[in-house]
Amino acid sequence: MTASGPVIDARGLRKVYRMGEVDVEALAGVDFRMEQGEFTCMMGASGSGKSTLLNIIGCLDRPTSGLYELLGRRIDSMDDSELAAIRNRFVGFVFQTFNLLARASAVENVELPLVYARVPGRERRERAMEGLERVGLADRAGHRPNQMSGGERQRVAIARALVTRPALLLADEPTGNLDSRTGGMILDLFRELHEEGNTILLVTHDSGVASSAKRLVRIRDGRIESDSAR
Amino acid sequence: MRPPEVILSALWAMRSNRMRTALASLGVLIGVSAVVSLVGLVTGIRNYIRDQFDTVLGARVFEISRYSGGFEDLDSWLESRRWPDLTVDQARELAGLMTTAGGVTWRSGSGGRVTFGDRTVESVRIRALAPSETDVAGFAIGTGRFFTHAEDAARARVCILGSDLAETLGTPAGLIGGDVTVQGYRFTVIGIARPLGSIFGHGLDDFVAVPWSTWSELLSDGRDEVEIAVLPREEVGLEECREEARLVLRRIRGVPFQAPDNFYITTQQGILDSMQKVMAGAAAITIGIAAISLLVGGIGIMNIMLVSVTERTREIGTRRAMGARRRDIVRQFLAEALIISLAGGFLGLLVGYALTIAAERLTPVPAAVSPFAAVLAVSFSAATGLVFGVFPAWKAAGMDPVEALRYE
Ligand SMILES: Nc1ncnc2c1ncn2[C@@H]1O[C@H](COP(=O)(O)OP(=O)(O)OP(=O)(O)O)[C@@H](O)[C@H]1O
Numbered sequence: 001m002t003a004s005g006p007v008i009d010a011r012g013l014r015k016v017y018r019m020g021e022v023d024v025e026a027l028a029g030v031d032f033r034m035e036q037g038e039f040t041c042m043m044g045a046s047g048s049g050k051s052t053l054l055n056i057i058g059c060l061d062r063p064t065s066g067l068y069e070l071l072g073r074r075i076d077s078m079d080d081s082e083l084a085a086i087r088n089r090f091v092g093f094v095f096q097t098f099n100l101l102a103r104a105s106a107v108e109n110v111e112l113p114l115v116y117a118r119v120p121g122r123e124r125r126e127r128a129m130e131g132l133e134r135v136g137l138a139d140r141a142g143h144r145p146n147q148m149s150g151g152e153r154q155r156v157a158i159a160r161a162l163v164t165r166p167a168l169l170l171a172d173e174p175t176g177n178l179d180s181r182t183g184g185m186i187l188d189l190f191r192e193l194h195e196e197g198n199t200i201l202l203v204t205h206d207s208g209v210a211s212s213a214k215r216l217v218r219i220r221d222g223r224i225e226s227d228s229a230r
Numbered sequence: 231m232r233p234p235e236v237i238l239s240a241l242w243a244m245r246s247n248r249m250r251t252a253l254a255s256l257g258v259l260i261g262v263s264a265v266v267s268l269v270g271l272v273t274g275i276r277n278y279i280r281d282q283f284d285t286v287l288g289a290r291v292f293e294i295s296r297y298s299g300g301f302e303d304l305d306s307w308l309e310s311r312r313w314p315d316l317t318v319d320q321a322r323e324l325a326g327l328m329t330t331a332g333g334v335t336w337r338s339g340s341g342g343r344v345t346f347g348d349r350t351v352e353s354v355r356i357r358a359l360a361p362s363e364t365d366v367a368g369f370a371i372g373t374g375r376f377f378t379h380a381e382d383a384a385r386a387r388v389c390i391l392g393s394d395l396a397e398t399l400g401t402p403a404g405l406i407g408g409d410v411t412v413q414g415y416r417f418t419v420i421g422i423a424r425p426l427g428s429i430f431g432h433g434l435d436d437f438v439a440v441p442w443s444t445w446s447e448l449l450s451d452g453r454d455e456v457e458i459a460v461l462p463r464e465e466v467g468l469e470e471c472r473e474e475a476r477l478v479l480r481r482i483r484g485v486p487f488q489a490p491d492n493f494y495i496t497t498q499q500g501i502l503d504s505m506q507k508v509m510a511g512a513a514a515i516t517i518g519i520a521a522i523s524l525l526v527g528g529i530g531i532m533n534i535m536l537v538s539v540t541e542r543t544r545e546i547g548t549r550r551a552m553g554a555r556r557r558d559i560v561r562q563f564l565a566e567a568l569i570i571s572l573a574g575g576f577l578g579l580l581v582g583y584a585l586t587i588a589a590e591r592l593t594p595v596p597a598a599v600s601p602f603a604a605v606l607a608v609s610f611s612a613a614t615g616l617v618f619g620v621f622p623a624w625k626a627a628g629m630d631p632v633e634a635l636r637y638e
């Protein structure tokens with residue numbers, strides 16, 4: 001993929017959920033662009049549509065209507081396995097609830113995206129170990145998620161998101177389940193990753209974090225209410 | 231995901247839920263072990279029958295009599311009662327007219343008492359045999375010799391003892407050349423037959439064989455009904471010889487044109503065929519049991535897999551977010567179902583083999599371990615895993631990733 005154009009280019013995104021007779025408009029026409037190397041924070045009330053937007057941007061979901069290009073590629077015409085490949089190669093997800101595989105060790109969890117990228121076993125293990133080192137958890141490689149603290153789990157999840165060297169890192173309230181001190185450490189890690197050149201879109205409820213962000217996007221009722229870049 | 235990884239990840243999921251995996255495969259285990267032991271039983275009995283026919287009776291000899299060698303319905307049985315006797319004169323005529331027969335002999339029999347010295351055996355089968363160039367007697371000589379044509383013609387009082395009877399009466403050395411009494415008549419022992427063994431526990435070596443003419447004079451009580459045995463000449467096919475015997479005998483017995491035969495011709499193959507029919511019935515029952523037990527086993531696996539899919543909804547969502555395609559998820563769950571089922575099938579095979587061997591050693595049932603059962607077990611359990619794993623796997627793959635990730 002080319003390094004020139006925007007990473008994210010979305011125009012008029014709408015997402016409508018049918019709940020019986022009523023339509024819920026989770027996104028009501030969103031225009032959003034992000035360039036390579038940007039670090040954007042997204043805020044908004046609960047139910048405003050942040051996760052919905054993030055999922056569409058991450059190719060985990062499709063908009064009801066509107067145009068979306070990731071790295072210059074239109075995703076609406078892609079089938080399920082093409083979307084899976086896009087998620088695998090170009091997107092890294094970090095979730096509020098970590099979503100690590102309970103039965104797998106830290107390093108096995110980090111390897112997971114490489115398994116689907118068909119990276120051979122030995123190289124996979126090496127890259128996963130590098131990833132764990134990057135988040136400072138090399139000594140926890142053999143631990144299972146339930147043997148680690150929340151902050152450690154989230155760091156494993158971040159290592160997992162980064163292991164394919166994705167073009168875009170998406171984090172949906174990554175500090176939502178952590179205390180403020182641990183959350184602060186995680187946010188520091190994201191800042192470092194940004195400085196290393198990663199493109200990051202981060203949803204947060206923490207106004208302190210948001211105020212220090214270079215770019216802040218506010219969402220309300222499925223629309224972008226304000227965008228500090230504009 | 232590559233195939234080895236699919237298998238690894240399936241084993242890994244199963245490892246974390248050993249108890250459940252074991253219970254899920256139990257149905258298949260029981261089903262497969264039942265099928266394997268039944269197949270062992272059927273195979274054993276079939277081998278047993280085949281061996282008996284190979285050793286006891288010459289494969290090419292066929293028999294003609296008024297009695298069917300197979301299974302007949304009541305009507306044809308009643309009909310056959312009305313047929314005229316098959317007499318020794320007809321047998322002699324047949325022997326004279328046939329060109330494709332290497333040997334034609336006739337036999338009859340009765341029962342009686344045999345005495346040697348101070349030993350007496352009651353209700354011995356007395357076999358009346360016509361002498362024949364070729365051995366169509368239904369037994370082979372162990373020591374001594376067979377009777378000659380001259381002895382038959384002269385109604386000589388000579389006899390051959392079955393091996394069991396000989397053993398009861400004395401030693402071969404003491405018996406041969408000695409005299410035994412059959413129904414009060416004195417006979418010289420000229421031979422002892424080689425052991426035949428038994429069919430279904432019924433001993434075959436408890437007989438005394440005498441020339442047919444001698445029997446007819448002394449022991450027949452005026453009956454001259456015989457059974458005819460024909461051995462085709464070596465270069466002649468069984469079917470050809472059999473057809474000649476049929477046509478010649480129809481003429482001898484004056485059967486009108488287009489009327490059905492009034493005698494039965496029984497080939498060894500015919501007897502085997504009717505046995506095979508019974509065994510095929512047993513095999514059909516086995517297949518029925520197999521189908522039911524594997525259905526039950528399969529439903530067990532499907533149930534466990536559905537529970538597992540629901541429990542692991544989040545995992546499925548996570549894998550999808552990390553780049554798993556639908557088909558990766560299908561493969562993962564299908565592999566799990568397949569491995570559970572194959573494990574059950576493999577253990578079932580071992581249990582079934584153990585049961586078969588135990589039955590063979592500890593009971594008179596002639597069970598036999600059959601490699602066919604292994605093929606059957608593996609393919610049945612694999613098929614069960616696949617068939618009953620498809621729906622849960624399809625359900626897992628069909629989940630919307632976003633929904634799966636939101637699942638509580
Ligand atoms: N599968 C669904 N079916 C129906 N409505 C849905 C579904 N998913 C989301 N919604 C609705 O869409 C709207 C946006 O949801 P979304 O999860 O994007 O909000 P959010 O901004 O991430 O909120 P939070 O901060 O609580 O995570 C909400 O009103 C929600 O109820």
Ligand SMILES: [Mg+2]
Nearest residue numbers: 050051052172
């Ligand atoms: Mg949300």
